[in-house]
Amino acid sequence: xxxxxxxxxxxxxxxxxxxxxxxxxxxxxxxxxxxxxxxxxxxxxxxxxxxxxxxxxxxxxxxxxxxxxxxxxxxxxxxxxxxxxxxxxxxxxxxxxxxxxxxxxxxxxxxxxxxxxxxxxxxxxxxxxxxxxxxxxxxxxxxxxxxxxxxxxxxxxxxxxxxxxxxxxxxxxxxxxxxxxxxxxxxxxxxxxxxxxxxxxxxxxxxxxxxxxxxxxxxxxxxxxxxxxxxxxxxxxxxxxxxxxxxxxxxxxxxxxxxxxxxxxxxxxx
Amino acid sequence: xxxxxxxxxxxxxxxxxxxxxxxxxxxxxxxxxxxxxxxxxxxxxxxxxxxxxxxxxxxxxxxxxxxxxxxxxxxxxxxxxxxxxxxxxxxxxxxxxxxxxxxxxxxxxxxxxxxxxxxxxxxxxxxxxxxxxxxxxxxxxxxxxxxxxxxxxxxxxxxxxxxxxxxxxxxxxxxxxxxxxxxxxxxxxxxxxxxxxxxxxxxxxxxxxxxxxxxxxxxxxxxxxxxxxxxxxxxxxxxxxxxxxxxxxxxxxxxxxxxxxxxxxxxxxxxxxxxxxxxxxxxxxxxxxxxxxxxxxxxxxxxxxxxxxxxxxxxxxxxxxxxxxxxxxxxxxxxxxxxxxxxxxxxxxxxxxxxxxxxxxxxxxxxxxxxxxxxxxxxxxxxxxxxxxxxxxxxxx
Numbered sequence: 001x002x003x004x005x006x007x008x009x010x011x012x013x014x015x016x017x018x019x020x021x022x023x024x025x026x027x028x029x030x031x032x033x034x035x036x037x038x039x040x041x042x043x044x045x046x047x048x049x050x051x052x053x054x055x056x057x058x059x060x061x062x063x064x065x066x067x068x069x070x071x072x073x074x075x076x077x078x079x080x081x082x083x084x085x086x087x088x089x090x091x092x093x094x095x096x097x098x099x100x101x102x103x104x105x106x107x108x109x110x111x112x113x114x115x116x117x118x119x120x121x122x123x124x125x126x127x128x129x130x131x132x133x134x135x136x137x138x139x140x141x142x143x144x145x146x147x148x149x150x151x152x153x154x155x156x157x158x159x160x161x162x163x164x165x166x167x168x169x170x171x172x173x174x175x176x177x178x179x180x181x182x183x184x185x186x187x188x189x190x191x192x193x194x195x196x197x198x199x200x201x202x203x204x205x206x207x208x209x210x211x212x213x214x215x216x217x218x219x220x221x222x223x224x225x226x227x228x229x230x231x232x233x234x235x236x237x238x239x240x241x242x243x244x245x246x247x248x249x250x251x252x253x254x255x256x257x258x259x260x261x262x263x264x265x266x267x268x269x270x
Numbered sequence: 271x272x273x274x275x276x277x278x279x280x281x282x283x284x285x286x287x288x289x290x291x292x293x294x295x296x297x298x299x300x301x302x303x304x305x306x307x308x309x310x311x312x313x314x315x316x317x318x319x320x321x322x323x324x325x326x327x328x329x330x331x332x333x334x335x336x337x338x339x340x341x342x343x344x345x346x347x348x349x350x351x352x353x354x355x356x357x358x359x360x361x362x363x364x365x366x367x368x369x370x371x372x373x374x375x376x377x378x379x380x381x382x383x384x385x386x387x388x389x390x391x392x393x394x395x396x397x398x399x400x401x402x403x404x405x406x407x408x409x410x411x412x413x414x415x416x417x418x419x420x421x422x423x424x425x426x427x428x429x430x431x432x433x434x435x436x437x438x439x440x441x442x443x444x445x446x447x448x449x450x451x452x453x454x455x456x457x458x459x460x461x462x463x464x465x466x467x468x469x470x471x472x473x474x475x476x477x478x479x480x481x482x483x484x485x486x487x488x489x490x491x492x493x494x495x496x497x498x499x500x501x502x503x504x505x506x507x508x509x510x511x512x513x514x515x516x517x518x519x520x521x522x523x524x525x526x527x528x529x530x531x532x533x534x535x536x537x538x539x540x541x542x543x544x545x546x547x548x549x550x551x552x553x554x555x556x557x558x559x560x561x562x563x564x565x566x567x568x569x570x571x572x573x574x575x576x577x578x579x580x581x582x583x584x585x586x587x588x589x590x591x592x593x594x595x596x597x598x599x600x601x602x603x604x605x606x607x608x609x610x611x612x613x614x615x616x617x618x619x620x621x622x623x624x625x626x627x628x629x630x631x632x633x634x635x636x637x638x639x640x641x642x643x644x645x646x647x648x649x650x651x652x653x654x655x656x657x658x659x660x661x662x663x664x665x666x667x
Contacts, residue, residue: 004366004450090407097382104464105386109312116469117529117654120375121408121429126655129525135537137521137544138657139437142408143426150426157444178395179382182402211366261422 006210006264007156010203011245012165013076015068015192017042018229018236023071030226031243037225042187049080049131058127061093061173064188065124066131069169072192076202078165080132083194084158085167086139087125088151090234091183093118094175128169136164145234148191149257152209152238155195165196170235189233191242205245205269212254212264219253241267271443271548273515274502275666277453278355281498281607282346283594284318289350293611299639301593301622303480303492308462309380315476318494318595319462320345328414335414337378337405339461343415346459346497356419356455356501363452369423370416371442373434373458375599375653377427378405380463411459423451429599431653432562434458435498436602439661440519442502457499458600466598467493473529475566481596483563483589483621484570484635486628491564494595498603500610505666514610517646517662518549524656530568531652535576538562538650541658542580545648549662553581555646556662558618560605562650563589564596565623573650574631588636592623602651602659609647609663618642 014024021027022043029035044063046055049070058066065087073080091097096118103111117123122140129138137158143150148170155168171190175183195207219240221227230239237255244251250268257263280288284302285295295302306317326345328336347353360368385400404410412427424445428437435458442454460466470476470493477490502516522544524537531538546553559581562573570589577587590608597604612619620639627635646664 007448007450090409092408100465100469101379101382101386104383104468105389109464109468111465111468111472113469113472113529116465116472119465119469120431120654122431122653122655122657123528125430126528126657129523129656130527133525135523135525135540137440138430138523138655139428139441139521140430140655140657141426141428141441144403144407144409144413147409147426150424153424153450154426154441154444157441157448157450161444161447178389179402179406181395182400182406258425 004211006208007153007160008206008208009156009159009195009197010199011193011205011207012196012202013072013078013194015071017064017068018189019187024075028246031246037223039225042189044188050127059093059096060188062124062127064171064173064190065169066128068171068190068192069128069167072167072194076194078194081134082136083134083167084136084164085125085128086151086155088141088147088170090142090144090147090172092121093123094173094179098176098179146257148235148237149255149263156209159195159197163197165194168193168195172233172235186232190235191238203270205267208266210264212262214260216254216262218256218262241265245269271518272447273505273517274443274446275505275509276500276514276516276610277503278352279500279607279610280346280350280352281604282320282349283496283597283604284320284494285594287349289611293615295593296611296617296619296639299620299622301480303595311464311467313467313471314478316480316492317462318492320495332414332417334401334404335410337381339378339411339459340414342461342495342497343411343459344418346499347418352499353419359453359501360420365420365422367423367452368421369442369445369451369454370412370421370425371438371454371456372412372415373428373438373599373602374408374411374460375429375431375434376460376463376465377408377410379465380461381405383464419455421455430657431655432598432601433651433653433657433659434599434602436651436659436661437521439516440521443516443519453501453503455499456502458603459497460597460599461495477565480623481565481592482623483565483591484628484631485624486626488565488567488570490566492595494597496594496597496600496604498600498607500606511666513666514613515664515666517664518545520544520548520660522658526656529654531572533572535572537656537658538573538652539576539580541660545660545662551662556585556648557644558612558647559585559587560609560647560649561587561589562652563591565591571630574633578632583632583634586618586634586636588619588621590619592621605649606661609649612647613644613663613665616641616643
């Protein structure tokens with residue numbers, strides 16, 4: 001029985017969208033304590049990557065995922081058309097799911113074909129592919145509240161096995177009622193990391209992720225507003241590590257994963 | 271990639287429960303499709319329903335996970351001694367060294383669909399018995415299976431529509447290659463629900479007959495349910511010769527359209543080429559191709575072009591979806607296990623339902639099954655959103 005060694009890679013770009021945090025530069029300033037966190041609904045810009053007709057129709061979760069990916073890619077100065085991707089999401093499009101279930105519960109079950117193909121968990125990933133023309137492998141996974149950790153482990157495994165950069169996009173978005181009561185995301189939020197196999201001039205930090213002791217204490221954020229975000233959105237569980245990065249400090253801390261099975265996250269700014 | 275052995279496997283589809291039922295059905299060229307009578311569905315289509323799903327009871331510890339998809343999962347796990355083989359691997363390697371990677375497209379959405387008919391008339395609330403993480407969330411099936419088997423390594427659901435449970439082989443192989451795990455349960459589980467039956471009908475992609483893959487007159491899919499699992503481990507000294515190995519995996523994206531394949535099958539071709547590279551094999555080394563072959567006009571045309579471009583017309587191929595129906599997120603794993611059966615039985619599966627092969631398909635497409643000494647099989651799975659995956663399996667020397 002061999003203990004697993006951590007998987008690792010280098011962060012070259014970061015995207016972040018959360019209530020009151022429209023992008024990574026703002027989030028970095030808030031996490032470093034240079035700027036106060038001003039609570040506000042998440043800003044989900046129209047996806048300029050998509051053609052105009054699809055841009056107008058793009059749902060909130062598609063806007064979120066595409067904007068996160070675009071932020072990280074632009075931050076890294078990377079070419080999205082060549083990037084392998086990992087999309088990690090605990091839920092897909094909650095509003096679309098609600099509309100389908102409502103229709104299927106009624107007398108007229110003739111659902112809209114667009115609603116149906118947008119119901120797949122990989123809808124946002126599909127639109128990312130169409131928008132960027134990237135034919136590279138695209139992973140779409142879910143591990144409920146542990147989706148970010150699972151996404152990190154699969155993305156870092158691809159970085160190490162295939163020796164290619166991988167874009168990880170992780171997001172949560174809200175359901176309308178009645179599903180909201182059973183999965184109460186208050187808004188839409190997430191983060192994206194462009195991960196590379198080797199240190200380059202553009203590297204922001206080294207990131208390593210591996211299993212932690214089951215009794216280890218999970219890292220929290222000192223600011224109540226930010227800690228509330230970390231707890232409300234499992235996609236933001238990396239915020240304490242990103243806070244260390246924003247402060248220019250190396251850190252080794254514990255991130256929640258599946259209950260009783262936390263992850264060790266090491267971050268070392270370049 | 272370094273080959274991994276499939277040290278155990280099982281499958282349950284409308285053809286029956288377990289390897290023997292499928293072995294016989296493939297030899298007989300039998301189809302398990304029937305006119306759709308599922309739940310309250312009123313559609314003029316055929317479907318592949320698994321018998322006995324609702325008679326399968328989950329243990330009390332999985333009370334919150336009770337839904338058709340998870341009952342189907344447990345029904346399949348308890349077939350061919352698969353669950354015991356995994357528990358043995360958990361004992362040998364340690365629970366944290368065994369991961370679970372499952373594909374599903376709709377998880378337990380049927381429970382949500384039914385719950386929406388039972389909303390509180392005053393408040394609109396869902397019934398109190400509805401458990402979001404237990405049935406609705408895509409991770410539900412993976413969580414249920416890991417708890418059922420006592421595996422505590424990395425667990426995740428892959429949900430890329432109809433390529434989901436092919437891509438699990440790639441994700442698990444990466445973790446094993448990096449030493450993160452010693453073994454992984456991979457598989458796929460998808461169960462019938464209103465969303466897919468009415469959804470594919472809305473896209474005019476369901477046939478009114480049993481589906482006819484690669485037929486000149488094909489006119490759509492037969493939606494089906496199924497569950498298939500394999501246990502992946504590094505090849506060991508104790509392994510018997512003639513076992514089946516995962517030799518290669520290849521993934522790609524179409525980057526073309528949400529619900530239609532690239533017309534020339536460019537993404538499909540890239541996935542197959544990547545699988546061959548991953549296996550270190552030339553196209554000429556493949557003995558049989560289990561096609562994605564959904565029986566839609568567009569899929570079979572595009573896939574046929576991609577296969578012909580890469581392999582020419584010399585490799586025997588067929589789609590087994592005329593037998594099993596399209597098990598959607600379970601199709602990748604179902605067809606990987608059919609590949610396992612083809613290799614271990616020395617049997618080239620035919621294509622039940624197909625009558626006249628589309629002359630536009632420049633392939634050695636097999637209508638009838640036949641004995642053949644097979645060493646290698648390639649299996650294709652493609653999904654909505656342009657997600658493609660190909661697997662290469664081979665017999666060990």
